[in-house]
């Protein structure tokens with residue numbers, strides 16, 4: 001895998017030639033490596049580090065304060081707080097069961113908070129008490145808009161890089177039902193992780209269109225190397241918080257919806273959260289706590305998750321069911337608990 005870092009600055013601001021060049025490198029990176037790391041994705045200075053600081057503030061609340069924003073598990077878009085072990089990412093991938101006798105034992109050692117569009121009345125957000133964490137709701141709503149703006153710019157770039165007419169993907173995204181998440185991985189003993197039933201996050205593909213992922217400096221995010229390994233035994237490569245001395249602001253991943261829209265041309269990014277690279281040879285001790293943030297750009301609720309006609313050929317027929325993006329979310333989320 002090459003360094004796979006793309007400077008996105010020229011896409012929103014450059015000439016047509018610059019924009020085309022960024023768009024093509026982005027799509028080639030997604031096709032060949034399954035993800036890309038972006039510098040200058042378009043966030044205001046310090047926004048991503050401030051977002052991670054807000055995550056620290058939220059997860060430092062008492063359990064009872066966090067539970068005031070509890071997100072009831074169910075077949076619907078995820079909202080609110082989920083305690084450690086509640087979401088079972090392992091269940092999204094049948095290969096994760098290999099060598100284990102029950103799904104119930106495969107757990108993710110992480111807690112999380114999810115919010116959907118600020119104005120969503122059908123699946124409203126749930127919030128902690130303002131008195132417990134003043135300004136949390138206001139700041140999250142503003143971050144949601146910030147992440148959505150950048151994600152939609154990236155959709156324009158992907159559209160261009162794929163040679164699609166303008167709006168071909170955008171029309172299925174807007175108004176988006178994106179979800180902004182914060183993750184906290186508590187400190188966990190290496191002995192617990194070595195048993196193989198509990199992971200920080202089990203291998204999975206996110207279900208939205210694209211994911212923008214930000215992480216603190218602990219490390220541990222790993223992405224399957226396309227072309228290496230097999231579905232039963234993927235070959236994971238660490239995606240360090242900073243690459244080649246360059247400040248990488250965001251990791252861009254392909255979700256299951258975009259994989260479907262492109263009929264598999266852009267493969268869904270298989271990823272997991274494992275030990276930070278320097279701890280791999282260690283047997284004893286604790287893996288330090290870690291924080292990350294993700295924006296899952298999700299399609300308009302009524303958009304289809306079927307491939308665009310441009311990607312359907314006799315060699316590459318459609319292999320997935322057609323349904324609305326909302327139905328797809330419900331089916332996938334239902335499997336997670």
Ligand SMILES: O=C(O)CCC(=O)C(=O)O
Nearest residue numbers: 183201215221273292294
């Ligand atoms: O924490 C990370 O780096 C990845 C989190 C993740 O995969 C997710 O929230 O879907």
Ligand SMILES: [Fe+2]
Nearest residue numbers: 204205206271
């Ligand atoms: Fe993920």
